[in-house]
Amino acid sequence: MEKINNVVDLMNLLDTIENGWQDIDRNVYINTEKGFKKKYVLSKPEEVIESKVGNCYDKVELERSAFKNLGLKFNTYFMVYYESKKLYTHTFLAYEEHEKFYWLEHAWEQNKGIHEYLSLYDLLKDVRNKFEKYNKLKNMDVDYLCIYKYKKPKAHIGLKDFYKHCEDGENVLI
Numbered sequence: 284m285e286k287i288n289n290v291v292d293l294m295n296l297l298d299t300i301e302n303g304w305q306d307i308d309r310n311v312y313i314n315t316e317k318g319f320k321k322k323y324v325l326s327k328p329e330e331v332i333e334s335k336v337g338n339c340y341d342k343v344e345l346e347r348s349a350f351k352n353l354g355l356k357f358n359t360y361f362m363v364y365y366e367s368k369k370l371y372t373h374t375f376l377a378y379e380e381h382e383k384f385y386w387l388e389h390a391w392e393q394n395k396g397i398h399e400y401l402s403l404y405d406l407l408k409d410v411r412n413k414f415e416k417y418n419k420l421k422n423m424d425v426d427y428l429c430i431y432k433y434k435k436p437k438a439h440i441g442l443k444d445f446y447k448h449c450e451d452g453e454n455v456l457i
Contacts, residue, residue: 361449
């Protein structure tokens with residue numbers, strides 16, 4: 284992996300990676316959901332860098348790798364809304380530095396950046412509100428929205444196994 288000395292270096296690296304995904308044969312898909320549910324597998328950080336493609340799940344694993352090397356205190360989160368007809372999801376990384384909390388976002392284009400908060404609660408609430416607005420979930424029933432803090436998953440797992448891994452994490456209430 285390229286030398287990353289700080290969070291700005293990481294954001295610059297992430298700027299070289301397009302939103303998309305890979306299947307088990309390392310075929311690249313950009314701007315399409317076709318086949319995603321059946322073919323998607325979680326990429327390793329070095330595969331994301333090499334292919335220059337990844338979705339929020341893949342990018343968070345790249346961010347996790349960089350943050351471990353930087354020695355910063357961080358957590359990864361899986362946000363999911365269970366609606367009868369569709370499943371809405373997003374993963375993101377949050378970190379703490381100098382008694383403040385930061386949401387590092389790269390995959391979600393309109394929220395790309397490093398967002399500062401006074402508390403983790405404020406951070407999670409803001410992400411939840413943006414998630415609701417982005418997905419046009421008017422009158423969202425928060426009973427069907429879950430946020431899980433999850434640990435590092437195995438590489439190359441499929442979508443169902445990735446969801447299961449995240450859902451086995453710690454359920455965070457806000």
